[in-house]
Amino acid sequence: MFIHIDTLNENITRVVYDYRGDRPGNSVLISDEFRPCGDSLPGQYEICGGRILFRNRQSEVVLQEIGHELAEKEVFRYYLDGAPVVKRKQTANGEVSYVENIRRESAGSAFEGKIVFDVDEGEWICGLGQHEDGTYDYNGGSEYLYQANMKISFPFVLSSRNYGILVDTESAVIFDCHHGKMTFTVDTTNNLSYYVITGENLDEIIGHLRDLTGRAPMLPRWAFGYIQSRERYCTAQELADTVSMFRKSGIPIDCIVQDWFTWEDGLWGEKKVDRGRYPDLEALIEELHENNVKLMVSIWPNMGEGGSNVSEFRAAGKLLPNSTTYDAFDEEARAIYWRQCNEEWFSAGTDAWWCDNSEPFSDADWNGAE
Structure with a gap:
């Protein structure tokens, strides 16, 4: 040695x-x-x-x-053994796809x-x-x-x-x-x-x-304050009411988190909101900002079938082989993902992203399988 x-x-x-x-x-x-x-x-x-x-x-x-x-x-x-045989499964983290026909070979x-x-x-x-x-x-x-x-x-x-x-x-x-x-x-x-x-x-x-x-970038000052999150706020009104309650109670708050399921039912990971529950994003975010509160929004790399987001990725050939998660290593795929985020959430004034689901290839693991 x-x-x-x-x-x-x-x-x-x-x-x-x-x-x-x-x-x-x-x-x-x-x-x-x-x-x-x-x-x-x-x-x-x-x-x-x-x-x-x-x-x-x-x-x-x-x-x-x-x-x-x-x-x-x-x-x-x-390695794949022929054309991929993909099976899909619903989990707590949305739809997960498995390739069944794989074989294991020694690689040294x-x-x-x-x-x-x-x-x-x-x-x-x-x-x-x-x-x-x-x-x-x-x-x-x-x-x-x-x-x-x-x-x-x-x-x-x-x-x-x-x-x-x-x-x-x-x-x-x-x-x-x-x-x-x-x-x-x-x-x-x-x-x-x-x-x-x-x-x-x-x-x-x-x-x-x-x-x-490498030097980590300095976060904005508000990020060092109190960030309020729960599983989960279901409507724009609930977000606004929660911030209002904090202010009326004299409890400091700097940011509120909008967790998962802002999309229409069945369209997991879609970056377009359910307008029945979030009718006016710009008005919502303006109200939060008037209360001196920032908004952080949960976004996902995997997308359920039936939405326009996943359809755009599939048409461009920018999904990973498991067929529901976008290829973050591809420059064009990243550009598509950003544009989809910008179309509604960021253009309305969103302050921060919660890049959710860093384990998109397996069942939900919240305890850490050892």
Whole structure:
């Protein structure tokens, strides 16, 4: 196994393990604009007795990697067996389509990777995204990092010892931190790659993380206020009455969310509203704005049969093979989707989008199948 260690600047060190000997490039997690310093910076790490010791600018050891592993595993691809046989099913997230006649074939091999670090008993470990399970300090806990309805997974942890670890992978990951060991198990990868970020304080570490992964745009000021949402408001009048109630009660509110089912019955995901329940979008949004409240609207990538939106996508050949979800990787498909959003909602003054249903290829999974 080959090891590559690069000191990218005085606060960021990259470690890569692989069996090919090549120096791999970055994953999509890393910003194209990030530029290493280009000069060797000794003293940030030391290999000692099979461990890697990472030091801060004061030469203090803040982290130790105590183990790593790459175990070969077989990987597979799925192919259509003839013309697609598509079956449709109604779920809580709308209509989902399945292709029945697929076959699995071996696509060679990759690796399951594992990285292990020392952790102090009283050390505070946070991060990993948003998982709605009430865990803030992961020292003594575990987490599954993958895409699900109520999970936002990010393979980064922040420590009270003033370091951060970013695992450079697009794979599912199992995080475990028990008995003084912090372990990242990467499900499928070609190599093991991670970054150690040090700093004087947690804010500085987050700043270097932003340098490494890209700077998120600053949200508008109202987005940091109170956003009111429920499952769901059914009419324009209900939205307006709710905002009015908040104002009369003296309860601060900055935004109200219009959740799903603004379309006519049976036309799931249609970006044209049911005029019986939402007769005048411009008047509604104007009233909300007069009350100094913004409107966020739920929009969906999958569309039920029978609506003009899905018909336009099908005529243009811009649906994914499951036949109900638009191809967001296609530039023309994105242009069609935006135009459909703009025709009624955005042109009427909508302030924000809730891009709903990030799991359009399976049954509703609100608990996270593990």
